[in-house]
Structure formats: C-alpha cells, structure tokens
Amino acid sequence: MDTRTPASERSPWLPFESRRRARDEKREAVLRTAVQLFLERGYHRATLNEVADRLNITKPALYNYFHSKEDILFECWSIGQERVEDQLVEIEAAGANGLTTLRMLVRTYAATMASDFGASLVRFNVADLSEPNQKTTLAGKRRIDRAFRDAIKQGIADKSIKPCDVKLTAFAILGALNWIGHWYKPGGELSADQIADDFAIRLTADIAKSSSPANSKSKKKISKPKAARAIRNT
Amino acid sequence: MDTRTPASERSPWLPFESRRRARDEKREAVLRTAVQLFLERGYHRATLNEVADRLNITKPALYNYFHSKEDILFECWSIGQERVEDQLVEIEAAGANGLTTLRMLVRTYAATMASDFGASLVRFNVADLSEPNQKTTLAGKRRIDRAFRDAIKQGIADKSIKPCDVKLTAFAILGALNWIGHWYKPGGELSADQIADDFAIRLTADIAKSSSPANSKSKKKISKPKAARAIRNT
DNA sequence: ACTTTTTCTTACCCTCGGGTAATATAGACA
DNA sequence: TGTCTATATTACCCGAGGGTAAGAAAAAGT
Numbered sequence: 001m002d003t004r005t006p007a008s009e010r011s012p013w014l015p016f017e018s019r020r021r022a023r024d025e026k027r028e029a030v031l032r033t034a035v036q037l038f039l040e041r042g043y044h045r046a047t048l049n050e051v052a053d054r055l056n057i058t059k060p061a062l063y064n065y066f067h068s069k070e071d072i073l074f075e076c077w078s079i080g081q082e083r084v085e086d087q088l089v090e091i092e093a094a095g096a097n098g099l100t101t102l103r104m105l106v107r108t109y110a111a112t113m114a115s116d117f118g119a120s121l122v123r124f125n126v127a128d129l130s131e132p133n134q135k136t137t138l139a140g141k142r143r144i145d146r147a148f149r150d151a152i153k154q155g156i157a158d159k160s161i162k163p164c165d166v167k168l169t170a171f172a173i174l175g176a177l178n179w180i181g182h183w184y185k186p187g188g189e190l191s192a193d194q195i196a197d198d199f200a201i202r203l204t205a206d207i208a209k210s211s212s213p214a215n216s217k218s219k220k221k222i223s224k225p226k227a228a229r230a231i232r233n234t
Numbered sequence: 235m236d237t238r239t240p241a242s243e244r245s246p247w248l249p250f251e252s253r254r255r256a257r258d259e260k261r262e263a264v265l266r267t268a269v270q271l272f273l274e275r276g277y278h279r280a281t282l283n284e285v286a287d288r289l290n291i292t293k294p295a296l297y298n299y300f301h302s303k304e305d306i307l308f309e310c311w312s313i314g315q316e317r318v319e320d321q322l323v324e325i326e327a328a329g330a331n332g333l334t335t336l337r338m339l340v341r342t343y344a345a346t347m348a349s350d351f352g353a354s355l356v357r358f359n360v361a362d363l364s365e366p367n368q369k370t371t372l373a374g375k376r377r378i379d380r381a382f383r384d385a386i387k388q389g390i391a392d393k394s395i396k397p398c399d400v401k402l403t404a405f406a407i408l409g410a411l412n413w414i415g416h417w418y419k420p421g422g423e424l425s426a427d428q429i430a431d432d433f434a435i436r437l438t439a440d441i442a443k444s445s446s447p448a449n450s451k452s453k454k455k456i457s458k459p460k461a462a463r464a465i466r467n468t
Numbered sequence: 469a470c471t472t473t474t475t476c477t478t479a480c481c482c483t484c485g486g487g488t489a490a491t492a493t494a495g496a497c498a
Numbered sequence: 499t500g501t502c503t504a505t506a507t508t509a510c511c512c513g514a515g516g517g518t519a520a521g522a523a524a525a526a527g528t
Contacts, residue, residue: 023474023475040361041361042359042361042362043278044278045361045362047514047515047516048515048516048517049515049516057476057477058476058477058478059477059515059516059517060476060477060478060517060518060519061475061476061477063517063518064474064475064476068516068517069515069516069517125276127274127275127276127279128276128279165432168424168429168432168433168436169436171410171413171414171417172410172433172436172437173410174413175409175410175411175412175413175414175417176405176406176407176409176410176413177409178409178413178416179405179408179409179410179412179413180405180409182412183405183409190402195402198399198402199402199406202402202403202406202440203406205440206436206439206440257504257505260505281484281485281486282485282486282487283485283486291506291507292506292507292508293485293486293487294487294488294489294506294507294508295505295506295507297487297488298504298505298506302486302487303485303486303487
C-alpha cells in the first residue's frame with residue numbers, strides 16, 4: 001500500500017494485441033509511466049518519446065490525453081497534492097489534540113513521500129510549470145505548511161506540545177519529511193510504513209510534552225485513505 | 235558572512251571600460267552568476283546566453299573558461315562540496331565528543347545550505363552531470379553522510395548521545411538541513427547564522443543525553459572557515 | 469457491410485540552445 | 499607603430515525534442 005512502483009508495470013497498450021480500453025485507464029497509465037521516468041531521469045532529460053516507448057505507443061498518441069508535456073508534469077504533481085490534501089482533511093476532521101494531529105500528519109505525509117506521486121511534490125521544479133500552475137502548486141505547498149503549523153500551534157495551546165518557534169519547527173519537520181522523497185528507494189531494508197511510523201515519533205520527540213511514548217492508537221486509522229482518485233499508491 | 239548573493243553583483247566585464255583582469259576573477263564571476271541563474275530558473279531553463287548577458291559578454295566568451303555547460307554546473311557543485319569538505323575536516327580535527335561534533339556539523343552545514351553554492355549541492359539534479367561527475371558527487375554525498383553518522387555513533391559510544399538508529403537519525407537531520415537549501419531566501423526575518431544556531435540545538439535535542447542546554451562554547455570556533463578557495467560565501 | 473468516430477501512426481515542421489569557426493579587438497611588448 | 503597573444507564578437511551549425519497534419523486502423527454505431 002505504499003512504495004514506488006517496481007518498474008515492472010503493465011501498459012494497457014499491449015504490443016500487438018487487441019487494444020481499446022477505458023480512456024481513464026490509459027490516461028493514468030501515461031501518468032504512472034511519466035512520473036517514474038521524470039523521477040528517474042529528470043523532467044527535461046525525459047522525452048515524450050521515451051514515455052511513449054514504455055507504453056508501446058508513439059509520441060503523438062499521448063496528445064490524445066494531454067495537451068503538452070508540462071500538462072503531464074502538472075498532473076503528476078496534482079495527483080500527489082490531491083492525496084496529501086485528502087489526508088489533511090481526514091486528519092483535521094479527526095479532531096485530535098495538537099501532538100496527535102501532528103504525528104498523524106507526519107506519518108501519512110512520510111508515507112506519501114515514499115511514493116512516486118508524493119515524491120513528485122518535491123522533486124519537480126516549480127519553474128517548469130506555467131505561471132497559473134505555479135500559483136496552484138505554491139498554494140498547495142502553503143496549505144501543507146499551514147496544516148503542520150496549525151497542528152503545532154494547537155499543540156502548544158492544548159499543552160500537548162512544548163512552546164517552540166512554530167515556523168522553524170515546521171520547517172525542520174517538513175524538511176526531514178520532504179527529504180524522504182529524495183532518498184527513499186523501494187527495495188531498502190525499511191518499508192515506507194516503518195519509516196513513517198519511526199518519523200512520526202522521531203520528529204516530534206523533542207517538542208512532545210507528554211513523555212508517554214508513541215501514542216500508537218491512531219496508527220491504522222489514517223493509513224488507508226479512501227479512494228478519492230483512481231490512481232492508487234504508485 | 236553567509237547568505238545568498240543579493241543580485242546586485244558586479245561583473246568584471248564592465249560594459250565599455252577597460253577590460254582585462256585576472257583570469258581567475260572572471261572565471262569565478264561566471265560561476266557566481268551561473269549558480270544564481272541555475273538556482274533561479276533551473277539548470278535546463280537557464281541558457282548560457284542569459285549567463286553571458288548578466289556578465290555583459292556573449293556566450294562564446296564563456297568557452298574561454300569552461301568546456302561546456304555541464305562543466306559549469308559541476309564546478310558550482312564542486313565549490314559547495316569543497317566548502318563542506320573543509321568544514322568536515324576542521325570539525326573532525328577539533329576532536330570534540332559526539333554530540334558537540336554533531337552540533338558543529340549541523341551548524342556549519344546549515345549555514346552552507348543558505349549560500350548559493352551550498353544550495354547547489356541539493357538543488358541540482360545529479361542526472362544532469364556526466365557519468366564520472368555523477369560518481370564524484372555521489373562520493374561527496376556519501377562523505378557528508380558518513381561524517382554525520384560517525385558523529386552520532388561516536389556520541390552513542392561516548393554517552394553524549396542516546397542510543398538510536400544511526401541511519402534514520404542522520405537522514406532526519408540531513409533532511410531538515412538540506413531543505414534549507416530549498417526554502418532559505420536571504421532577505422527573511424532570520425539570518426542564516428540564526429537558523430544555523432537554532433538547528434544545531436533543535437535537530438539534536440531529542441538525542442542529546444546531557445540536558446545541559448546548548449553547550450554554546452564551540453560556536454565561534456567553527457563559523458569562520460579558513461579561505462581555502464577564492465570564491466567566498468556567495 | 470457501410471459509415472462514423474475515436475484512437476493511433478507515419479512523416480513532418482520548427483524552435484531553441486549548446487557548441488564552433490572565423491575574425492576582430494585590446495593590451496603587452498618591442 | 500607593428501606584432502604577438504589572449505580574449506571577445508559575429509555569424510553560423512546542427513541535433514534534439516516538443517508539437518502538428520494527414521491519414522490509417524480499430525471500435526462503434528446502423
């Protein structure tokens with residue numbers, strides 16, 4: 001239910017077989033392939049021909065589903081952002097105290113960072129998007145930032161978190177989390193979930209007031225977000 | 235003594251004045267301009283014509299100092315890496331205990347991340363370098379990683395740091411630090427040094443054994459590395 | 469089976485930008 | 499003032515890759 005896709009991915013366009021499948025399914029296959037390639041080789045070095053090749057089609061076929069290369073890039077980012085957004089909503093709705101909320105945020109966000117679409121949130125360059133799309137991404141980043149800061153603030157207010165510089169604390173936590181998107185590789189010793197659980201405690205240890213270790217009640221509650229979008233966990 | 239260069243940078247090629255200055259000075263001016271532009275617009279979107287324009291020269295003139303665009307990119311990375319390397323050596327030579335060493339590492343690395351050449355260590359894509367240069371950069375990253383892990387290990391051994399998972403601890407700390415290279419902008423409320431000092435404590439608070447707050451003795455000892463290379467602190 | 473619609477391919481175009489060749493200009497030195 | 503060397507400019511090449519036009523080939527409809 002996590003991790004990056006293991007390269008052995010099936011294309012809906014099988015080389016010489018009967019084609020025709022649901023349009024959305026193909027669209028999503030393009031995005032999955034594209035995000036992987038963009039992460040592997042970088043957005044600019046990855047060509048649409050390569051994307052098409054991996055799908056057993058030719059470049060112009062991609063234009064049935066997307067307007068431009070940048071459109072694909074933005075969609076990749078968008079999927080990651082939407083996932084995070086869903087998690088934020090869900091966590092905020094849970095109405096836990098500050099510390100618990102923060103830990104839920106850390107755990108889910110860490111797990112997301114270990115996925116392709118999650119990593120795309122931090123590995124892609126905002127400058128490669130069009131002006132309006134840049135605005136959208138910036139708004140998304142702010143939204144995430146705010147969620148973390150609000151949880152910290154709330155924690156300080158409800159005494160579950162020690163008084164601290166909210167901004168810097170959030171930066172430090174988000175930095176450690178975002179960095180996962182750069183170093184995590186699926187096949188390692190630790191699974192994405194293990195890392196997520198560890199970080200949930202580790203990154204909040206210094207500011208947690210109650211020394212009660214790792215209130216692990218809320219763990220399973222969040223880890224399965226509802227299917228809000230067809231592309232899942234790749 | 236830190237921070238990113240404030241865009242109002244003098245080019246050694248003044249529009250219509252007597253030219254001819256030391257070769258190295260010009261070479262460095264190219265690098266300073268290039269690293270800024272690469273950070274601003276991204277390596278691929280930044281063109282050599284733009285670099286040249288900012289220096290009041292034309293593109294081919296750049297080839298008097300560098301073999302290729304990638305050469306410039308690698309040099310930018312290289313300068314940042316060399317700075318860090320010098321700091322590592324200096325800190326290791328100090329022979330402090332694990333926790334103090336770790337804090338020194340955090341402080342200096344954080345300050346470096348707030349500089350252009352420091353940020354280039356994490357903002358540039360390794361895939362944009364040639365094979366041999368990629369190897370060099372990877373070796374550099376490993377070297378940094380090792381320094382942090384060694385400090386943590388040593389701290390656990392000498393009891394200045396609580397037992398903990400060395401690898402994940404290092405990842406978390408380095409993540410928070412590397413992220414500075416993405417969010418830090420010179421004009422903000424906090425100076426690079428303030429952030430560095432704060433992070434030195436913040437990122438080690440949960441694993442520090444002695445609750446003695448912020449052993450601030452070693453602060454000034456490191457913050458002025460000897461001039462090992464002509465390009466300083468931009 | 470014929471047409472219509474959607475999807476995909478072949479064959480292009482065209483711009484952008486890294487890199488180079490040929491040449492000019494500036495300073496150094498005589 | 500002439501020549502040499504270093505450095506810069508003008509003018510160009512050319513490959514890569516995003517994007518498109520026109521038409522083939524499947525589905526789908528009738």
